[in-house]
Ligand SMILES: Nc1ncnc2c1ncn2[C@@H]1O[C@H](COP(=O)(O)OP(=O)(O)OP(=O)(O)O)[C@@H](O)[C@H]1O
């Protein structure tokens with residue numbers, strides 16, 4: 001039914017720039033009685049076929065941004081366009097083009113699982129027969145086939161989430177919005193949902209999701225905008241974002257006593273130390289040269305009379321990028 | 333057409349389709365829960381007519397201006413009460429099917445979040461609920477009326493007669509007025525405050541809504557020369573509904589129709605305007 005689109009390795013190429021699905025111009029929102037804007041002059045473009053992630057900590061303005069794009073939050077300045085249509089001026093047209101999965105369970109409690117899909121089809125102008133056919137198709141595709149006649153109360157959190165996704169894409173929206181899609185899901189359901197989203201994307205579905213899980217942004221998104229205080233701090237593919245910090249790995253060392261001494265020692269004796277910071281009971285150092293790093297660090301520490309409790313080397317993550325940009329951790 | 337970035341329908345076409353689907357959904361839910369619907373619709377009217385028109389005459393409890401003259405007072409009271417009971421049941425549909433439902437959908441099931449993504453203007457989502465609620469009001473009037481008019485003790489007779497053109501115009505209109513009131517209440521009260529709504533809004537409306545007495549009969553309640561109660565209850569929409577039902581279903585005296593119609597229409601406008609404003613405020617930020 002839908003042409004398959006090859007998932008490209010170089011994520012920068014993803015998204016056909018000739019067909020923008022989302023565009024914002026200086027989009028801003030200041031809630032009444034607030035002195036700081038929740039979203040501050042946001043300029044964003046999302047191309048057809050992308051999975052685009054808004055990554056940021058609590059209160060970064062992710063939900064507000066998604067809200068302005070889905071007609072629910074009225075911007076105080078700037079513009080938002082879906083498929084070139086001004087969201088503020090033509091909300092009814094825009095609503096034909098979008099599918100929305102919100103943070104809470106918004107399934108219709110009075111209807112069965114299948115009816116939740118079927119009536120959504122009618123709502124968006126599908127005929128009775130077509131809606132019934134697509135409902136059955138999607139139930140199978142989302143592994144809810146045997147649940148069709150059940151009440152939505154019977155569904156687990158993960159299944160309810162899948163049903164909400166199925167409902168949101170029922171009318172083949174130009175873009176699917178998902179606010180914190182996997183918040184509150186167990187790891188298994190999270191993986192299942194990631195697979196579903198990747199599957200949809202490979203069929204051509206454009207997706208904008210918000211998240212504060214950096215793994216989610218990393219694994220799932222073609223491009224990620226890192227947000228804080230209503231502004232975009234960095235925007236690129238996860239690969240490029242991680243490259244941008246100029247380090248290949250994070251070395252974490254916990255020591256007895258004062259860890260600051262160790263930082264000095266390492267900075268002097270090891271090449272490629274790009275940044276360092278103190279963490280509880282130790283230090284975290286970004287390094288680009290990892291060859292035989294651990295033995296060298298242990299030796300250096302010993303010869304300087306510092307005793308190491310624990311040492312580990314990990315790949316850089318978007319978390320590292322975020323820390324570099326803001327000086328604080330993504331998760332508090 | 334898949335993933336197309338241009339809408340396939342005009343706003344108007346999409347809205348018309350969405351309205352149809354919203355109504356179909358509400359009617360499906362009504363059909364599914366019809367037993368429950370009939371039960372809650374009938375309970376209150378049945379109890380009212382049972383106590384007032386069956387038990388009271390049996391035990392000789394005086395009501396309707398004296399129990400001595402062989403059922404005449406009771407019959408007059410029955411004639412007043414039966415239309416009143418129909419009015420109450422129309423009002424309760426507005427409360428149950430719109431106010432209580434909406435309050436829950438806003439406050440705790442969050443179902444409204446999804447419904448407002450329907451490809452139509454926000455106000456139409458609210459109006460759809462008002463219309464389907466009004467349909468339920470109509471159905472309840474149709475089932476309550478015959479039952480209210482047959483349950484009574486021997487010798488008690490409600491003097492009923494249909495004035496068809498009033499029945500066919502005023503009942504739908506009052507149904508819409510009461511579901512519009514439901515929209516206003518449902519968008520005002522949080523689910524945890526529903527008790528307050530019943531205590532401080534619904535009960536006063538019912539007891540001071542002219543369901544058990546005619547409005548003209550309130551004249552003797554006065555301080556100095558001022559008919560304070562009769563004046564006060566004029567702000568109660570249920571008064572006009574009850575008096576309207578008397579005009580539609582009986583031959584007893586009632587408020588003039590040229591007061592009832594415009595006032596009920598006025599209430600529709602006010603309740604809808606305030607209700608839609610609330611609805612918009614609750615949905616958008
Ligand atoms: N309806 C509202 N009224 C007033 N302030 C609000 C409202 N909604 C959000 N805010 C404020 O706007 C800022 C951004 O909130 P938003 O919900 O967009 O953040 P978020 O990135 O989605 O955070 P989270 O991860 O917690 O969901 C916060 O400071 C929040 O307190």
Ligand SMILES: [Mg+2]
Nearest residue numbers: 062063064179
């Ligand atoms: Mg949020």
